[in-house]
Amino acid sequence: MRRAFLAITGLAASTTALVVLKGSPGTTQVAQDLPTAQAVNPTPQDADPSAAPPAPGNPAGAAPKPSVSAGAPSSPKPSRSTARPSGTRTTAKAPTAPRTTSKPPQQPTTRRVTGPGVDNEYGYVQVQIVVSGNRIVEAVSLSLPSGGESDIHSGDVRDRYNGTGGEVVQKQSANLNTVSGATETSNSYKQSLRAAIEQAF
Amino acid sequence: MTHSHTHAAGRRTGTTSRHGGRSAAPVPPQIPARRGPGGRRLLAALLLVGLLASVLPWWLGTPAGSLRSTAATLTAAGRISGLVAGYLLLVQVLMMSRLPVLERWIGGEHLARWHRDVGATLLVAVLAHVSLTLVGYADLRNQSVLAEVGTLLGDYEDMVSAFVAAGIMVLVGFTSIRAIRRALPYELWHLLHLSSYLVLLLGFGHQFTHGAQLYKPGPVRTGWIALYVLVVAALLWGRVIAPLAFNLRHRLQVADVVAESPDTISIYLTGERLDRLEMLGGQHFRWRFLTRGCWWQSHPFSVSAAANGRWLRLTVKVVGAHTADLRDLDPGIRVWAEGPSGTFTAAHRVRERALLIAGGSGITPIRAMLEELPPGAALIYRARTPADVLLSRELDWLAQARDTSVWYVIGSRDDPGPRQLMSPDGLRQLVPDVARRDVYLCGPPGLVEQSVRALRRAGVPRRQIHLATFEL
Numbered sequence: 001m002r003r004a005f006l007a008i009t010g011l012a013a014s015t016t017a018l019v020v021l022k023g024s025p026g027t028t029q030v031a032q033d034l035p036t037a038q039a040v041n042p043t044p045q046d047a048d049p050s051a052a053p054p055a056p057g058n059p060a061g062a063a064p065k066p067s068v069s070a071g072a073p074s075s076p077k078p079s080r081s082t083a084r085p086s087g088t089r090t091t092a093k094a095p096t097a098p099r100t101t102s103k104p105p106q107q108p109t110t111r112r113v114t115g116p117g118v119d120n121e122y123g124y125v126q127v128q129i130v131v132s133g134n135r136i137v138e139a140v141s142l143s144l145p146s147g148g149e150s151d152i153h154s155g156d157v158r159d160r161y162n163g164t165g166g167e168v169v170q171k172q173s174a175n176l177n178t179v180s181g182a183t184e185t186s187n188s189y190k191q192s193l194r195a196a197i198e199q200a201f
Numbered sequence: 202m203t204h205s206h207t208h209a210a211g212r213r214t215g216t217t218s219r220h221g222g223r224s225a226a227p228v229p230p231q232i233p234a235r236r237g238p239g240g241r242r243l244l245a246a247l248l249l250v251g252l253l254a255s256v257l258p259w260w261l262g263t264p265a266g267s268l269r270s271t272a273a274t275l276t277a278a279g280r281i282s283g284l285v286a287g288y289l290l291l292v293q294v295l296m297m298s299r300l301p302v303l304e305r306w307i308g309g310e311h312l313a314r315w316h317r318d319v320g321a322t323l324l325v326a327v328l329a330h331v332s333l334t335l336v337g338y339a340d341l342r343n344q345s346v347l348a349e350v351g352t353l354l355g356d357y358e359d360m361v362s363a364f365v366a367a368g369i370m371v372l373v374g375f376t377s378i379r380a381i382r383r384a385l386p387y388e389l390w391h392l393l394h395l396s397s398y399l400v401l402l403l404g405f406g407h408q409f410t411h412g413a414q415l416y417k418p419g420p421v422r423t424g425w426i427a428l429y430v431l432v433v434a435a436l437l438w439g440r441v442i443a444p445l446a447f448n449l450r451h452r453l454q455v456a457d458v459v460a461e462s463p464d465t466i467s468i469y470l471t472g473e474r475l476d477r478l479e480m481l482g483g484q485h486f487r488w489r490f491l492t493r494g495c496w497w498q499s500h501p502f503s504v505s506a507a508a509n510g511r512w513l514r515l516t517v518k519v520v521g522a523h524t525a526d527l528r529d530l531d532p533g534i535r536v537w538a539e540g541p542s543g544t545f546t547a548a549h550r551v552r553e554r555a556l557l558i559a560g561g562s563g564i565t566p567i568r569a570m571l572e573e574l575p576p577g578a579a580l581i582y583r584a585r586t587p588a589d590v591l592l593s594r595e596l597d598w599l600a601q602a603r604d605t606s607v608w609y610v611i612g613s614r615d616d617p618g619p620r621q622l623m624s625p626d627g628l629r630q631l632v633p634d635v636a637r638r639d640v641y642l643c644g645p646p647g648l649v650e651q652s653v654r655a656l657r658r659a660g661v662p663r664r665q666i667h668l669a670t671f672e673l
Binding site: 003004005007008011012015016018019021022023109110111112114116117124126128132138140142143 | 270281
């Protein structure tokens with residue numbers, strides 16, 4: 001039992017250590033280069049691994065580096081071609097059109113896709129979308145600039161874009177209207193969102 | 202054939218049993234080569250590497266500095282604990298697969314201990330995974346945790362079964378806490394524990410539909426599925442194929458039932474190709490007697506004589522309904538055996554000489570092992586009354602043949618004689634080089650605990666102390 005106690009303590013400690021290592025400000029030097037570099041040209045990077053699927057030939061999960069780190073290294077990385085059955089496929093790209101087809105026989109898969117974090121001079125922006133079938137059903141911001149005036153602008157951005165009825169869900173794309181007074185944050189939001197959408201579909 | 206009948210008939214060991222109950226070994230069996238802890242350490246290291254590898258995809262897939270909000274941090278911790286829990290679950294099942302190579306390298310005793318420790322860790326990991334993920338997601342959506350549970354159950358595929366799996370996992374975990382487990386009937390506990398196979402099945406889906414690291418086809422996903430396939434294959438092999446092959450090869454059946462003492466019987470088994478049976482003295486099988494009222498129960502009993510190529514013998518103390526039924530076994534009844542298993546053998550010694558301490562019917566594995574230990578062993582046999590001493594003729598015979606000193610220590614635990622003897626000083630007086638010997642202990646828990654304490658104080662290192670345990 002003593003060993004079980006040690007194992008549990010060790011597990012909790014190392015989980016904390018892992019999270020802290022990934023999230024600590026000490027590592028942001030690296031972090032600032034990483035996400036922005038990827039967000040600038042997300043298209044070719046993302047297209048590469050899926051265009052040449054036999055490349056990552058490692059059968060064991062021991063060294064999954066090539067494919068995982070090649071794309072935008074954000075957490076969930078679903079494939080572009082969704083293998084899930086989805087009855088809404090045909091109407092998916094018509095955002096405002098009311099669904100004329102009857103309800104799909106089975107519920108489409110819901111999943112979360114996180115965009116890469118984007119740094120700007122006010123802070124750090126990261127967007128996550130909830131995708132059901134081929135539709136974005138919800139957008140959330142994992143992080144927005146905060147403190148002082150930023151709180152107000154971030155609040156505006158959040159109100160306009162986020163949620164199940166925000167602009168992201170209405171437009172189903174990253175072509176959002178810029179929030180006045182929060183140009184930088186809006187752009188970073190769109191950048192993270194665009195990458196997330198590209199990962200998701 | 203009741204026990205009083207057989208007893209009255211005078212068919213005790215050493216008298217005329219048609220299988221020659223005294224000793225079947227015309228030549229002393231060879232002393233088995235040592236099996237060091239190398240295999241066990243290698244496997245332990247392998248499992249640890251696997252644990253690291255299971256978290257590696259998260260580490261590589263998460264950009265540094267990306268966890269700046271509470272929600273992202275919580276979700277990340279939830280993902281890590283989820284990966285860990287998924288991996289540990291597979292380890293747990295693997296350790297109970299009875300895969301022959303695991304039994305051989307690690308041994309049932311260590312496996313049971315690992316299973317318990319990993320089990321406690323797994324329970325905590327599952328709880329952490331569920332609560333961290335829930336709180337993280339709820340924070341993202343700005344809703345209460347309960348509302349988030351509703352959302353997950355309603356909108357997300359495979360989440361209902363995942364919640365059921367977590368529920369079973371927690372139930373299994375809590376009922377295995379020693380105090381609670383003792384309060385439950387064994388059958389109920391066992392049934393609950395078997396339901397953890399359901400966890401394997403029910404928890405499978407959500408890892409791949411929602412697991413951030415496993416959603417995307419690629420080496421990580423393939424590797425994770427391969428782990429599942431491997432574990433299920435090990436399970437099939439260890440629990441179905443290997444026992445089937447063993448029993449088809451040896452076709453064991455009851456040859457005779459003999460009374461050893463008023464409440465102890467020996468069951469002699471014969472079969473085919475017993476000369477090719479690889480078994481060490483001190484190991485046990487799980488026995489299933491294929492007769493009415495017995496076939497559905499499988500119980501572990503040690504074999505009480507070393508392998509001799511002609512018959513097997515198990516010596517059983519009659520304590521419950523099942524063991525009472527065993528007295529009435531007729532010759533010819535088929536027996537289903539799973540094993541052999543156990544590291545309570547001469548092959549697991551670390552020193553040249555051994556001290557054996559047996560209590561009551563705990564003599565059975567020690568009697569078998571005595572035939573395979575190097576000469577110069579010492580045996581302390583504790584029994585409450587002279588009538589409780591089992592197999593004494595065989596022991597005396599073996600003592601002579603294998604240069605072993607045997608002390609019978611008769612009396613209650615609180616009598617001055619046994620108390621003095623079972624103290625550190627008493628042990629040192631009896632066996633001056635006790636600290637340089639392997640010590641094999643088998644007997645009632647009270648005796649074992651008391652002896653281990655005395656031995657430790659007499660300076661015997663822990664790795665030289667071998668315990669026979671039959672749990673699980």
